[in-house]
Amino acid sequence: MKKRSDKNHEIIVKRRSKKGHDDEHGGAWKVAFADFTLAMMALFMVLWIVHPQTQERPQVGGDQETNPLVDGGIGVFDGASRTPLELDGFPAPVRREAPASPVLPEPSAEAAKDAGNEELVRHIQSSEELQQLARLIRDVSGTVDALTNIEVEVVPQGLRILIKDDQQRFMFQRGNASLDPHFRSLLVALASVLGKVENKLIISGHTDATPYRRKSGYDNWNLSGDRALRARNVLVENGLPARNVLQVAAQADVMPIRPDQPEDGANRRIEILLLTERAENLYRELFGEGYAQAQVSSSGTRYQGPAQAETGAATAHP
Numbered sequence: 001m002k003k004r005s006d007k008n009h010e011i012i013v014k015r016r017s018k019k020g021h022d023d024e025h026g027g028a029w030k031v032a033f034a035d036f037t038l039a040m041m042a043l044f045m046v047l048w049i050v051h052p053q054t055q056e057r058p059q060v061g062g063d064q065e066t067n068p069l070v071d072g073g074i075g076v077f078d079g080a081s082r083t084p085l086e087l088d089g090f091p092a093p094v095r096r097e098a099p100a101s102p103v104l105p106e107p108s109a110e111a112a113k114d115a116g117n118e119e120l121v122r123h124i125q126s127s128e129e130l131q132q133l134a135r136l137i138r139d140v141s142g143t144v145d146a147l148t149n150i151e152v153e154v155v156p157q158g159l160r161i162l163i164k165d166d167q168q169r170f171m172f173q174r175g176n177a178s179l180d181p182h183f184r185s186l187l188v189a190l191a192s193v194l195g196k197v198e199n200k201l202i203i204s205g206h207t208d209a210t211p212y213r214r215k216s217g218y219d220n221w222n223l224s225g226d227r228a229l230r231a232r233n234v235l236v237e238n239g240l241p242a243r244n245v246l247q248v249a250a251q252a253d254v255m256p257i258r259p260d261q262p263e264d265g266a267n268r269r270i271e272i273l274l275l276t277e278r279a280e281n282l283y284r285e286l287f288g289e290g291y292a293q294a295q296v297s298s299s300g301t302r303y304q305g306p307a308q309a310e311t312g313a314a315t316a317h318p
Contacts, residue, residue, distance in 0.1 A: 123198050125276060130154045133197070133274075137161065140193055146186040158199065159274040161190070163231075165265055172268075175212060177226040179234065187234045190272070195239035200246040200280050202273040203232050209253040209262035225250030231270045246275070246283065 124133055134152040141150045149169070151162040163186065165171055171183040179187075194201065205228030207220045228248050236242050256267040275283065 122196075123277060124159075124274070127154060130159050130274075130276075133193070134159060137190065137193055140189045141186060144182075144185045144189050146182065146189075149183065149186060155273075157273060157279040158276045161272040161274070162269055163187075163272070164269040170268075171270065172227050172230075175223070177223070177230045179230055184234055187231060188238045191235045191238040191240045194235065194244070194272075194274070195241060197274070198241075198244065199274045199276070200283075201240075201244055202247045202249065202275065202283075203228050203235075203245060204249040204251050204255075204271045204273070205229075205231070206251045206255055206267060206269050206271065207253050208265060208267040209256065220252040221250050224252050228270060231272075246280070 124130055131154055134154060137152050138147065138150070141147055148166045149164060149171075151160075151164070153160050163171060163183065169180055169182050171180055172178060173180075205224035205226070207224045211220075212223060213219045225248070228250060232245055232248050236245070253262060253267065256262050256264075257269070258264045258266055261267075
């Protein structure tokens with residue numbers, strides 16, 4: 001509006017419109033309220049998901065507790081999941097397997113027929129059977145954490161099982177035949193396998209070349225023999241038939257694994273040789289009755305050969 005003054009000057013008057021109360025706040029509060037509501041919903045969802053952790057549930061093994069992909073382990077959120085998840089998010093079926101037990105090579109039909117209802121005990125013969133038995137012995141040794149203490153190999157005479165010390169544990173206390181509990185567990189595990197076959201065994205004890213002698217004359221020969229006999233007794237006490245042990249031998253330090261280092265601790269060991277039938281027959285030819293032998297008496301030496309054993313002939317030598 002323009003007004004004219006008396007002095008002919010224009011006066012301009014500006015009038016401002018009044019805004020309503022609601023126009024001062026606008027719609028910004030609605031956005032803030034929506035964000036708050038969404039945050040509260042998210043909080044309630046998290047609390048609802050985490051809530052089952054406070055409920056008591058049965059305790060499970062340590063391996064399952066730390067493995068989120070096994071039945072009964074830690075779930076995706078709270079540990080209540082009972083099935084593993086595949087990568088696509090769908091639950092996969094859980095397979096429960098019984099603990100593995102020693103399983104020997106499948107017997108032949110004739111052996112199974114002869115066994116009847118009794119526990120099957122059979123003779124290991126072929127190289128394939130020996131290899132399978134070697135793998136089984138390694139698996140059983142692994143269950144007692146003794147893979148570093150055992151070596152198994154197939155040899156022409158059968159299966160050679162070598163039990164040795166490691167850097168942390170000695171099989172026997174120094175200077176005696178006291179058996180360490182760890183190695184006792186290993187022998188017990190071996191007895192559960194070797195007791196299921198009827199092959200004969202030769203158990204031998206070995207020492208290093210460090211001289212060992214007591215005032216009574218007890219030396220490395222006595223020590224290695226006592227250790228081999230101790231190993232034999234533990235095997236027999238835990239399932240190995242006593243008739244399966246064909247010989248317990250003392251070897252002292254005459255058969256070192258490291259001939260260039262005869263005093264090395266690696267030479268201290270117990271060896272078990274599981275014989276094939278052919279090797280057993282050869283052994284019996286050397287030491288069994290009815291074969292070539294010499295009998296010494298005050299009247300002289302009496303030699304009897306294999307052919308003479310059948311005819312009863314004998315030759316006496318002064």
